[in-house]
Ligand SMILES: Nc1nc2c(ncn2[C@@H]2O[C@H](COP(=O)(O)OP(=O)(O)OP(=O)(O)O)[C@@H](O)[C@H]2O)c(=O)[nH]1
């Protein structure tokens with residue numbers, strides 16, 4: 001818990017012309033600071049702690065895909081939410097990773113400030129480094145509130161991003177299999 005954050009939120013509320021002493025707002029700097037800490041908790045986490053050795057020997061070398069992992073992130077330009085789903089695939093290389101850990105990896109990076117392209121790459125590289133996989137593919141689609149509730153005000157546009165590593169990059173048929181499986 002960082003009490004400085006409470007003070008900064010108090011300044012923001014004052015800055016927009018509100019009265020921080022009125023009843024409804026008295027506890028708001030505290031609440032907003034705790035919420036912001038929660039939304040950016042990824043800075044306090046590390047890949048090693050999160051994976052917690054949940055790697056299991058396996059001779060399977062078939063593609064594993066986890067689809068529709070929802071995530072909530074904040075864009076680094078406006079500190080407004082972007083909300084979407086991730087699809088993560090990998091080809092094991094002697095070991096598989098605990099299923100929940102893939103979703104935890106997505107969450108750890110989502111709970112930081114960034115752009116979607118970096119989030120996509122961070123997740124792909126983390127899965128690669130945790131599993132030593134033959135290849136990793138990550139595809140994400142998200143709606144950005146900075147495009148919806150301000151700025152260009154487009155309600156229906158979604159951003160799609162993908163990162164392919166290893167065999168997903170070198171083999172067209174592996175990439176196609178992934179894209180086919182996630183579009184089901
Ligand atoms: N590539 C990419 N751009 C993003 C992402 N999130 C927000 N942006 C964009 O970042 C850009 C920042 O542009 P600026 O011109 O510096 O900021 P701005 O004046 O607030 O831009 P507008 O949103 O167009 O009003 C905008 O085009 C946003 O849509 C993201 O995850 N990836």
Ligand SMILES: [Zn+2]
Pocket residue numbers: 075076077078079080144146147
């Ligand atoms: Zn933004």
